[in-house]
Amino acid sequence: MIVNLEDYRRQAQRALPVFAFDYVDGGADDQRTLADNRAAFDRWQFVATMLRDVSVRRLDVQLGDTALAAPCLIAPTGYNGMLRYRADQMLAQAAERAGITYIQSTVSTASLEDIPAGRTGARWFQLYVLKDRSVTVDLLRRARAAGCTNLVVSVDAVHFGNRERDQRHYRKPMKLSLASYLNVARHPGWVLRTLVPGGMPGFGNLRPYLPPQYRRGVGGATYFAQQMDDTLNWQTLAWIRSLWQGGLYVKGILTIDDAEAALALGADGLILSNHGGRQLDGSVSPLTVLPEIRRACGPAARILIDGGIRRGTDVVKALALGANAVLVGRPILYAVAVAGEAGVVRALTLLTQEIDRTLAQLGCRSVAELGPHLLRRREI
Numbered sequence: 001m002i003v004n005l006e007d008y009r010r011q012a013q014r015a016l017p018v019f020a021f022d023y024v025d026g027g028a029d030d031q032r033t034l035a036d037n038r039a040a041f042d043r044w045q046f047v048a049t050m051l052r053d054v055s056v057r058r059l060d061v062q063l064g065d066t067a068l069a070a071p072c073l074i075a076p077t078g079y080n081g082m083l084r085y086r087a088d089q090m091l092a093q094a095a096e097r098a099g100i101t102y103i104q105s106t107v108s109t110a111s112l113e114d115i116p117a118g119r120t121g122a123r124w125f126q127l128y129v130l131k132d133r134s135v136t137v138d139l140l141r142r143a144r145a146a147g148c149t150n151l152v153v154s155v156d157a158v159h160f161g162n163r164e165r166d167q168r169h170y171r172k173p174m175k176l177s178l179a180s181y182l183n184v185a186r187h188p189g190w191v192l193r194t195l196v197p198g199g200m201p202g203f204g205n206l207r208p209y210l211p212p213q214y215r216r217g218v219g220g221a222t223y224f225a226q227q228m229d230d231t232l233n234w235q236t237l238a239w240i241r242s243l244w245q246g247g248l249y250v251k252g253i254l255t256i257d258d259a260e261a262a263l264a265l266g267a268d269g270l271i272l273s274n275h276g277g278r279q280l281d282g283s284v285s286p287l288t289v290l291p292e293i294r295r296a297c298g299p300a301a302r303i304l305i306d307g308g309i310r311r312g313t314d315v316v317k318a319l320a321l322g323a324n325a326v327l328v329g330r331p332i333l334y335a336v337a338v339a340g341e342a343g344v345v346r347a348l349t350l351l352t353q354e355i356d357r358t359l360a361q362l363g364c365r366s367v368a369e370l371g372p373h374l375l376r377r378r379e380i
């Protein structure tokens with residue numbers, strides 16, 4: 001039975017072969033940051049205000065050209081086709097139905113052209129910068145042609161995190177171990193939902209750039225790992241800014257200096273993130289640095305945050321500490337793995353109901369009324 005987002009995680013653990021579940025669920029090294037992203041929310045407690053008329057409540061927010069029915073976006077995640085055939089299309093469709101936004105990853109299984117333009121108009125694409133700059137130029141051209149109006153440049157994954165839970169399932173890179181194959185055989189439902197309709201999922205956006213030897217199955221992952229550009233720097237970001245006329249968000253920011261530099265360079269917003277604990281283990285949690293970055297950048301800066309959002313109360317805490325909206329990663333992936341598009345719609349409905357209930361219980365009529373006065377640091 002599903003009554004909250006954690007239920008989707010539990011069911012996904014049963015529905016997915018262990019290599020696929022661990023790919024989504026895992027973090028880097030000892031997973032300290034993964035755990036801390038959750039713990040950061042528990043360091044704050046609500047101080048509710050009483051005797052206010054909260055009979056009418058508004059959850060909507062506006063981010064530039066993007067109207068959101070609730071202050072949530074679906075985080076960009078790569079290789080969703082491993083969870084279910086056409087998972088990316090389902091996420092996009094479910095976001096549309098919920099009135100929020102799906103951010104498509106550079107390494108999505110579906111290509112930019114595979115996702116139909118939504119009715120709401122504002123579409124978001126997440127860019128990884130590869131060594132071959134002509135790929136970036138072409139991806140931006142395709143994103144524009146596909147109707148994307150907002151670009152998220154992820155800057156925290158130029159060097160991949162050490163994800164040991166992944167490594168344990170492979171005998172060599174991209175070759176599953178015998179134990180993993182046997183485990184796949186124990187998940188015929190996943191095989192039917194994922195491999196039978198579409199074969200081994202690939203990397204739709206990268207397909208035009210792949211050398212022939214990398215075109216089959218997961219070969220794109222090998223190419224991608226070799227192509228990540230670790231010379232990425234502020235000049236590169238300025239270059240991307242000059243190429244992209246739409247909204248531009250920098251994802252992976254965690255310091256005041258970087259936040260101010262990104263905004264000074266012309267970014268329209270920041271996404272405070274440690275990549276869901278999948279990169280630098282021991283990294284600070286975005287929620288921890290959110291108040292100081294909001295203070296430094298001022299009330300007008302557009303600041304989004306992700307990492308560990310599992311409850312409506314988490315969303316409300318993030319907004320009260322200064323975020324304009326949040327990105328949700330893993331719970332959405334568990335939901336699509338378990339129940340496809342309907343699962344994602346249900347997950348988003350649950351999250352939205354929880355946000356709404358929290359507002360009412362706090363004595364707030366809209367997300368605009370949220371602020372740090374509604375929170376207190378936990379003392380014990």
Ligand SMILES: Cc1cc2nc3c(=O)[nH]c(=O)nc-3n(C[C@H](O)[C@H](O)[C@H](O)COP(=O)(O)O)c2cc1C
Nearest residue numbers: 024075076077078105154275276306307308329330
């Ligand atoms: C399976 C998986 C794949 C991801 N792929 C990408 C990606 O392609 N691009 C990106 O910017 N972030 C990627 N991320 C990070 C998410 O965008 C987001 O920062 C993170 O999942 C938020 O934390 P949460 O999962 O705790 O909500 C990925 C995360 C997961 C779990």
